[in-house]
Amino acid sequence: MSQRNTGVTVQAVNAHACPVREVLDRVSGKWSVQILVAAAHGPIRFTELERSIEGISRRMLTLTLRNLERDGLVTRTVYPTVPPKVEYELTTAARELHETLQRLTDWAERNRVYIAESRAAYDTEHQPELVDA
Amino acid sequence: MSQRNTGVTVQAVNAHACPVREVLDRVSGKWSVQILVAAAHGPIRFTELERSIEGISRRMLTLTLRNLERDGLVTRTVYPTVPPKVEYELTTAARELHETLQRLTDWAERNRVYIAESRAAYDTEHQPELVDA
DNA sequence: CCGAATCCGTGGCGATACTG
DNA sequence: CAGTATCGCCACGGATTCGG
Numbered sequence: 001m002s003q004r005n006t007g008v009t010v011q012a013v014n015a016h017a018c019p020v021r022e023v024l025d026r027v028s029g030k031w032s033v034q035i036l037v038a039a040a041h042g043p044i045r046f047t048e049l050e051r052s053i054e055g056i057s058r059r060m061l062t063l064t065l066r067n068l069e070r071d072g073l074v075t076r077t078v079y080p081t082v083p084p085k086v087e088y089e090l091t092t093a094a095r096e097l098h099e100t101l102q103r104l105t106d107w108a109e110r111n112r113v114y115i116a117e118s119r120a121a122y123d124t125e126h127q128p129e130l131v132d133a
Numbered sequence: 134m135s136q137r138n139t140g141v142t143v144q145a146v147n148a149h150a151c152p153v154r155e156v157l158d159r160v161s162g163k164w165s166v167q168i169l170v171a172a173a174h175g176p177i178r179f180t181e182l183e184r185s186i187e188g189i190s191r192r193m194l195t196l197t198l199r200n201l202e203r204d205g206l207v208t209r210t211v212y213p214t215v216p217p218k219v220e221y222e223l224t225t226a227a228r229e230l231h232e233t234l235q236r237l238t239d240w241a242e243r244n245r246v247y248i249a250e251s252r253a254a255y256d257t258e259h260q261p262e263l264v265d266a
Numbered sequence: 267c268c269g270a271a272t273c274c275g276t277g278g279c280g281a282t283a284c285t286g
Numbered sequence: 287c288a289g290t291a292t293c294g295c296c297a298c299g300g301a302t303t304c305g306g
Binding site: 093 | 151152153154155156157159160161166167170202203204205226229230233234236237238239240241242243244245247248250251252255256
């Protein structure tokens with residue numbers, strides 16, 4: 001729909017080039033991963049997510065969930081009870097993604113110290129402005 | 134601590150919690166991954182990177198390289214020749230990261246169609262604004 | 267050839283308030 | 287309980303210009 005997309009905004013241009021970017025774009029959000037992790041154990045309710053994630057706002061929780069749902073990574077189930085109840089659950093694709101992300105976690109933990117030291121070293125040499133003056 | 138933590142800006146709060154975020158934060162940049170990929174084959178010069186990446190500006194190439202260098206992911210070697218020559222090379226840590234990222238690529242390629250369809254389906258149901266008015 | 271410095275637009279995200 | 291709507295900040299990144 002809508003032939004006149006004046007913007008095209010990356011997507012078509014970039015998407016084909018590198019599939020990694022595609023993944024990263026949808027995981028690089030500030031909260032996406034934490035939601036995936038929090039929901040990894042099984043179906044979880046909105047408020048439970050909100051409390052288990054610490055620091056997330058209602059707004060961002062909603063937005064991120066919507067995006068994940070849109071990408072087919074979570075399913076949203078509404079129970080029309082008296083106090084509304086909504087459960088979110090990871091799809092198969094998301095669970096596979098979650099596993100893959102754990103490889104990254106491993107890497108991060110193995111290299112965390114190394115990176116920290118690298119930074120420290122770099123910052124020491126390249127003193128911000130030390131204008132010895 | 135922190136008398137006036139008007140912002141605190143993530144970091145201290147988030148860093149410890151999830152190592153994945155740490156990785157993502159330094160890979161989520163628009164160009165980081167592409168640089169890692171481009172430099173995966175071996176040492177590569179600044180201008181070579183600039184041309185092989187397509188669409189990157191000099192500024193972003195420099196900035197991203199600096200960050201990667203700071204994190205100990207690339208080494209920067211300057212040859213004080215007449216026309217300056219600078220080569221960038223991945224460190225061991227970066228090469229391991231690069232491998233890990235390929236798992237993500239695999240996932241992306243396996244689920245690319247699924248995601249596209251999910252999006253299409255979602256966008257069809259949740260008609261943007263169809264305000265039938 | 268390899269950068270650094272400046273200006274500026276875009277959008278991700280937080281804070282707050284309102285709804286069914 | 288589970289959202290939606292509105293606002294405003296600011297980091298990311300693009301364009302351009304200057305320098306060794």
